[in-house]
Amino acid sequence: MFLPATPEEVRKLGWTRLDVILITGDSYVDSPFIGVAVIGKRLLAAGYRVGIIPQPDRSSGKDITRLGEPALFWGVTGGCIDSLIANRTASGKRRQGDDFTAGGINNRRPDRAVIAYANLIRSHFKETAPIVLGGIEASLRRIAHYDFWSNRVRRSILMDAKADFILYGMADNTVLELAASLRDGRDVSELRGLCYAATRPKPGFIEIPSWEEAATNPAAFEKMFLTFQGHQDFRTAQGLIQKQDTRWLIHNPPPPPLSSAQLDEVHAMDFEREAHPSHRREGEVRALQTIRFSLTTHRGCYGGCHFCAIAVHEGRQVSSRSEESILREARTLATLTGFKGRIHDVGGPTANMYGFECRKKLLTGACSDRSCLHPDVCPNLHPDHRPQIALLRKLREIPGIRQAIVASGIRYDLLLADRKQGIPYLREVIRHHISGQMKIAPEHSEERVLKCMGKPGRGALIAFHDLFCRLTAEAGKDQYLTYYLIAAHPGCTQADMEALRRFAGRELALQPEQVQLFTPAPATISTLMYHTGRDPWSGKRLFVEKTQAGREFQKKILVAKNDRLRYESGATANQKGGKIMGKDKDVKKDTKKKPTKSPKEKKEAKRLKKTGKAGEI
Numbered sequence: 129m130f131l132p133a134t135p136e137e138v139r140k141l142g143w144t145r146l147d148v149i150l151i152t153g154d155s156y157v158d159s160p161f162i163g164v165a166v167i168g169k170r171l172l173a174a175g176y177r178v179g180i181i182p183q184p185d186r187s188s189g190k191d192i193t194r195l196g197e198p199a200l201f202w203g204v205t206g207g208c209i210d211s212l213i214a215n216r217t218a219s220g221k222r223r224q225g226d227d228f229t230a231g232g233i234n235n236r237r238p239d240r241a242v243i244a245y246a247n248l249i250r251s252h253f254k255e256t257a258p259i260v261l262g263g264i265e266a267s268l269r270r271i272a273h274y275d276f277w278s279n280r281v282r283r284s285i286l287m288d289a290k291a292d293f294i295l296y297g298m299a300d301n302t303v304l305e306l307a308a309s310l311r312d313g314r315d316v317s318e319l320r321g322l323c324y325a326a327t328r329p330k331p332g333f334i335e336i337p338s339w340e341e342a343a344t345n346p347a348a349f350e351k352m353f354l355t356f357q358g359h360q361d362f363r364t365a366q367g368l369i370q371k372q373d374t375r376w377l378i379h380n381p382p383p384p385p386l387s388s389a390q391l392d393e394v395h396a397m398d399f400e401r402e403a404h405p406s407h408r409r410e411g412e413v414r415a416l417q418t419i420r421f422s423l424t425t426h427r428g429c430y431g432g433c434h435f436c437a438i439a440v441h442e443g444r445q446v447s448s449r450s451e452e453s454i455l456r457e458a459r460t461l462a463t464l465t466g467f468k469g470r471i472h473d474v475g476g477p478t479a480n481m482y483g484f485e486c487r488k489k490l491l492t493g494a495c496s497d498r499s500c501l502h503p504d505v506c507p508n509l510h511p512d513h514r515p516q517i518a519l520l521r522k523l524r525e526i527p528g529i530r531q532a533i534v535a536s537g538i539r540y541d542l543l544l545a546d547r548k549q550g551i552p553y554l555r556e557v558i559r560h561h562i563s564g565q566m567k568i569a570p571e572h573s574e575e576r577v578l579k580c581m582g583k584p585g586r587g588a589l590i591a592f593h594d595l596f597c598r599l600t601a602e603a604g605k606d607q608y609l610t611y612y613l614i615a616a617h618p619g620c621t622q623a624d625m626e627a628l629r630r631f632a633g634r635e636l637a638l639q640p641e642q643v644q645l646f647t648p649a650p651a652t653i654s655t656l657m658y659h660t661g662r663d664p665w666s667g668k669r670l671f672v673e674k675t676q677a678g679r680e681f682q683k684k685i686l687v688a689k690n691d692r693l694r695y696e697s698g699a700t701a702n703q704k705g706g707k708i709m710g711k712d713k714d715v716k717k718d719t720k721k722k723p724t725k726s727p728k729e730k731k732e733a734k735r736l737k738k739t740g741k742a743g744e745i
């Protein structure tokens with residue numbers, strides 16, 4: 129069933145008052161992929177009366193008041209993506225489209241949605257039930273943080289929203305504990321995964337530099353962030369306190385991740401896998417095209433990419449569902465109306481982390497002095513792709529499933545480190561689980577930049593590329609790799625982008641077209657580097673391209689169709705840290721290597737291909 133979103137639906141359930149009302153910046157889609165739906169269903173399953181108000185109109189009280197006032201708390205989330213990232217491009221322009229809004233037009237979610245919705249509640253309900261913030265926006269902005277869009281260090285979003293609590297990370301269990309405590313009138317201040325404001329510091333907690341210090345002193349900001357980041361493993365983390373104006377932010381230690389059995393429980397709940405009927409007249413929610421028939425196999429990621437905040441939100445420990453639970457869900461998908469035989473994704477934050485974990489981490493917590501994958505795969509990890517191979521084989525046998533695609537990213541360094549099962553896994557994926565192309569995320573080619581990104585070196589990429597080509601040829605398939613690349617990451621100069629372009633042409637036979645401009649999202653190491661302009665470990669200064677023209681130009685270097693365009697743009701762009709493209713001999717060489725075919729040549733090639741004589745040219 130859907131959570132009730134209208135007074136009529138509440139009445140039909142025989143409820144006179146709700147215990148919890150959830151507010152979200154997305155349209156309401158009832159799916160295990162949507163955090164607010166999972167939280168609502170968990171509360172519902174535990175016996176609470178839960179309603180939901182998606183994307184309330186802020187120009188009147190009509191939407192926010194329509195379900196009344198909750199007895200226990202308001203739950204507020206900006207949606208599946210931080211509202212600033214959902215609403216603005218990396219260049220600061222307003223995004224037109226929105227995959228999480230019915231109809232696809234980006235006109236429903238306000239910037240800083242969490243703050244906007246908390247204010248909306250307060251303006252219509254005085255002395256109301258506690259306002260509890262959750263979801264990615266609140267989670268990543270829970271302590272003082274650098275905000276790219278206003279170019280300043282902001283306070284915790286708890287303070288700016290004047291809310292009562294933040295439930296950070298994956299709050300499936302914490303939300304149940306909070307609801308029970310509020311219902312029973314118990315103290316909530318010891319709950320793991322909870323932040324709140326207090327007039328006094330909490331004894332025994334570690335004090336991190338205050339918001340004022342962090343906002344004015346980059347060294348203090350760095351210290352604050354690294355201490356925060358070092359206390360994210362529930363086995364070893366201590367509580368943190370941070371002074372913000374006259375009050376203290378209390379950051380309790382994180383909760384344990386869900387066990388395999390608990391994850392199975394979440395996915396066994398009855399989801400509609402549809403948008404709420406009230407959205408029907410507004411149009412389709414595009415995200416459903418991907419998530420309606422997809423399977424989550426696990427949560428968490430130890431990839432440690434410096435520009436990614438998953439570890440701070442979901443944790444560095446991977447929790448995997450049981451094989452039986454995933455297969456059961458797959459069988460359900462196969463019976464649903466509209467299912468055409470294809471599962472669009474079988475994966476998680478990183479597809480090939482399913483089914484194994486580091487024993488040391490499980491016993492004593494993740495290491496604070498090294499990354500699990502960077503600069504090399506940790507010898508203690510012992511990657512094992514067997515559980516994934518077994519799962520994929522069983523999925524293929526389910527009646528009604530023609531294909532189960534692995535669309536989530538694959539960490540190729542992890543795959544290569546599994547000397548016994550890595551190649552069989554890739555062979556399996558190439559033969560049965562990709563549809564024409566496999567997306568991987570090398571992000572760059574230059575070792576210095578890769579180090580800043582926390583990504584594997586180019587040797588692993590070349591080895592994987594060659595292996596992929598060999599296994600694809602062996603399978604007799606016409607499939608190729610596509611690559612996620614990032615421009616303007618801290619440490620990356622124009623010269624590095626030129627080198628990446630040459631590398632892509634030479635080693636990957638690629639003219640990149642899709643390149644992301646680095647966005648300093650809250651709570652990542654890359655954002656720390658962007659803000660402070662230095663390497664947090666060595667303390668050395670880093671080149672950081674901050675001008676919009678320079679950032680755009682880095683991207684243009686990679687995607688420009690010819691050198692002339694790059695040279696002309698380069699003449700006007702900020703050249704700090706880079707060199708002008710047109711003067712680079714290697715670039716000219718690459719261009720010569722791959723001349724564009726004339727229409728006549730193209731016609732001839734087509735004719736030869738048709739007659740099967742292409743190889744005779």
Ligand code: SF4
Binds near residue numbers: 486509
């Ligand atoms: S021992 Fe290695 S794999 Fe395990 S937590 Fe530490 S760094 Fe990660």
